[in-house]
Amino acid sequence: MNDGPNPGESELHRITRRTALAGAGALVTGLAGCAGDASNESTGERSVAVASFFTFYDFARKVADGTPLSVDNLVPTGLHGHGWEPDPSITRDIVDADAFLHVGADFQPWADRAIRTVQDDGADTRLINVREGIELIDLADTLEEEEQVGDGKDPHFWLDPGLAKRSVDNIASGLAEIAPDYESEFDENAEDVRSKLDEIDAEWEAIFDRAERDVVFLAAHNAFEYVAQRYDATIQPLVTNLAADDDVRPADMERAQDTIADNDIRYIGAAVFEPRRPAEQLLDQTAVEAYYPVTPYAGTTEAWNDRGWGYFEIARNVNMETFKIVLDAAEPDSGFDEEWRNFE
Structure with missing residues (x-):
């Protein structure tokens, strides 16, 4: 794709996305009538975001609620999103998507590899790093160097509701890049998710008290x-x-x-x-x-x-x-x- 347009690849992209969105047309049509065209204005197709981790799939689907944007969880039900190693077809799903939500470098090796493929192929998949701008805490001193993320940080920030709110902001901003007509809806939904995280924080505090x-x-x-x-x-x-x-x-x-x-x-x-x-x-x-x-x-x-x-x-x-x-x-x-x- 770096060498110029590839009509065959473009058509595959369109066919794959239409297949993934079968049955969603009625919803898209209804929303388009009151809020303008679907976010992928060049084709009129519904935009698709895929997520590498359950937490951020869940946040993203809440942020996208009421819009034509669809969010899919790539990790199969019953599996842990950290240690999972998918087959190569997952990378194709990511390349075909409008956006890929990931947890930053060094946490999910398969996601890092998929990101390199997206970049090497020149795909137009929007990469949304939900960890962007979040300061991670240090890992325990007992950890070996090969067990560390980046420069020895703990990546599990989303268990802190206060830090999780920043990931919601990153998601809303990223989704607005691929579906700008719905930016206000994303912002409103994101505020609702942040409020729910505040409530969760207060409930945790009460338990520990x-x-x-x-x-x-x-x-x-x-x-x-x-x-x-x-x-x-x-x-x-x-x-x-x-x-x-x-x-x-x-x-x-x-x-x-x-x-x-x-x-x-x-x-x-x-x-x-x-x-x-x-x-x-x-x-x-x-x-x-x-x-x-x-x-x-x-x-x-x-x-x-x-x-x-x-x-x-x-x-x-x-x-x-x-x-x-x-x-x-x-x-x-x-x-x-x-x-x-x-x-x-």
């Missing part, structure tokens, strides 16, 4: 330090590096057992999209009575999809309920306990 302990343990990878720092708590992960699929070392289990014993921990969290075996071992080998689910909003399940859950619903119905328990801020809700206690 009621906590009877300030040390909790998660049988999960190192993804919750932003929560710990924002609400002044100590959250000890089982796996201290960033990878969600790395093996647990004997030293990790020894440290976990010591942390549980030293802090008289009865309940722990376990990651929804990571192996459950370490949590089961701690249940058998320590004084832990039960484990409950946590997730860094890196994926979704069939059940959550069926319930229409996004970032906010998962925060309230999964993470907050577990943190109430592991912080001794409240006794387990009976319904939550029945569904999630020592979950499979």
